Amino acid sequence: MRLIITEKDNAARRIAEILSEGGASANRQNGVNVYRWGDTRVVGLSGHVVGVDFPKEYNDWRDVEPVELIDADVTKEPTQENIVATLKQLAREADEATIATDYDREGELIGKEAYELIREETDAPVDRVRFSSITEREVRDAFANPDDIDFDLAAAGEARQIIDLVWGAALTRFLSLSARQLGDDFISVGRVQSPTLKLIVDREREIQAFDPEDYWEIFADLQKNGSGFEAQYFYDDDGKEAERVWVEDDADDAYADLTSVDAATVTSVRRRTRTDSPPTPFNTTAFISAASSLGYSAQQAMSIAEELYTTGYITYPRTDNTVYPDDLEEDALLDEFVGAGHFGEDAEALLEQADITATEGDEETTDHPPIHPTGEIPPKVDLSDDEWEIYELVVRRFFATVAEAATWEHLRVVADAGGRSLKANGKRLVEPGYHEVYPYSSASENHVPDVEEGEELAISEVRMEAKQTQPPRRYGQSRLIQTMEDKGLGTKSTRHNSIEKLYDRGYIEGDPPRPTTLAMAVVEAAEEFADHVVSDEMTAQLEADMTAIANGEATLDEVADESREMLKRVFDELRDSREEIGEHLQESLKADKTLGPCPKCGEDMLVRRSRQGSYFVGCDGFPECRNTLPLPSTGEPQVLEDHCEEHDMHHVKMLAGRDTFVHGCPRCEAEKADESEDEVIGPCPECGSEHDGELAIKHLRSGSRLVGCTRYPECDYSLPLPRNGDISVTEAFCEEHDLPELVIDADSDDPWELGCPICNYEEYQARTAVEDLEDLSGIGSATAEKLGDAGVDSLAALREADPDVVATEVQGVSATQVRDWQDELEA
């Protein structure tokens, strides 16, 4: 038997299709897809299926001095048990094996890991094939010309694994232990995350140190044939054109000169046409950046792209490549979109171009093609709104890369008024070119009329504006990812995760991300004692070392040992400052949690966590002072800069994904609840008949509201109510539940008719059931609703369902598909 191993299931399936000429079938072994035809089996891994770690005697952080990790063994253990088991079973039956993982460094290492697992079972020959994209021609070529595993290249990857683990774990444990932060709130450090955090912290330092400077700008409205256009005053500053006037008296003088005359004389008119080239194909970074201008975070953009990829609508979303492969036939792909409602007309127009040549970016890599649509077009109803918007972006980007350039006409007019110069720059889109199919990049025009040299233009108004220089702007997520790429930090697959990690660790907050006090302290400590790990030099050095290993000029052991020696020198410096660092980190942690003074004792009120894991506000004077305030039960609290004047307390925001909301001042919220009275609306359905329990609208001190039984805590029946908006009880009545209908009047003009609170809650439960189902891979909202109609209205119901029954009940769903979902639920 011949065994082929790929990096992921998707690649295994497509390679099986190509090599078997469509004759392959799939079955599942330990929950892993195995594709088979004739004497061949193809199995896909899930990236790395083994991971590096220290032996278990190093597990307890308090038992091990962090410095001991430097010389500890580094072992490799299976992390994907099912896949490893399947691979080994298949290896036992194999007479030969072929590694077909991705064509990049990490792919070589993943291939070598598979090779070692195979070697535990058999001595059968193992070869390696390399292809840049999974197309018929490339795959056939690669399998016709197999090569050997490049063990040096794999060793380069292993050096990275070891160095990252040793530095990351030793320094993370050192900082966490010195600040006595264990458990969930440890203080992490790493080769990628720490320099990324330093980028954010450095920018924040610039902002804090920024000293704004005053300047003035002067504008004049010029008239031509009854319509006006704006021109700006400028002067010659040592051979350069300058608009900002830094001295107020100078600005006043210029303003006086400009207002002393009624007209300006045109001294020069310059026209030129500029070609505006279409954008280059999407790599991951460019895609994230385009999605971010549509309002998606990096993480959101990537998970939607992932979904579109697994359902087969777009190509692999993790790529550095910006050059389409030779065998992508642009016109054939355009053809697929002809007649496809939304895109048909644009595709036809593009096909009418005399020449269809795609743009090319600077990066050409071997691993995957740039992100483009596959040509399989989803029905719009199968995608959520977000998915459709991202899909359309990818389609239109592909369209743009094969579209013609746009042409702009620029018109620059310079005029003299009272001895002062004025200028106006106009631009007009002459040939829209790619803008016709790619509406995302700006194509805004600025009208300046045709004028001639020597022409007199009336001045209708002169304005002087006092301005101030602005501090540099914070990095947005997509700008941050671009900067990481420029500095070589992280990879196309990990950059967005690194940023998420900084949020999770409590290092950054908000969007654009702002560093917390803790982040400032961690970066300061690292700069002082472990500058290497917080600078992008560490990655640059590692890249150079990895290249040397890959070229056979150095060995894995030499490089790893040298790195370990360097880390030992860092620990020599750290040793004496352990307490000082710990105290600084602890103070910073406290600063991030401080809301304001305790009204009872004057100490700080802090955001704390109860033993049950819920958050509340507690006094730092505990146990002498036991003053507390509740917080809402959903989400992670974040202390905002906003401030309540009355209580001198910071506002709190609760982070809970889509349900994130601002709680405000916890004292105000608690007082509001104390002042409000319960409003009885009807009998309690649980205990009304037996104990005369009644339902009432209640306000809790945590800021939430609900309809609950007046006999609470004897009866805990309750229904949720929205957090915001005035609740009013209407005359309308629900006969079924004996309750009045409610209306929620938020700030918007359109009040929400919530209706009977019981009916509303039942509808809400049905709706969330559909959303739960949609979270499964490959399930669209239409299918989820159909499942709901057929009685599969929750994940639990789906897990229990008989696949054949579901398949007959719901049109368009196969029993195999249901089994896949069930497998996914089990996993």
Added chain:
DNA sequence: GCAAGGTC
């Protein structure tokens, strides 16, 4: 429980 890199 630590990192970063794959992948879902």
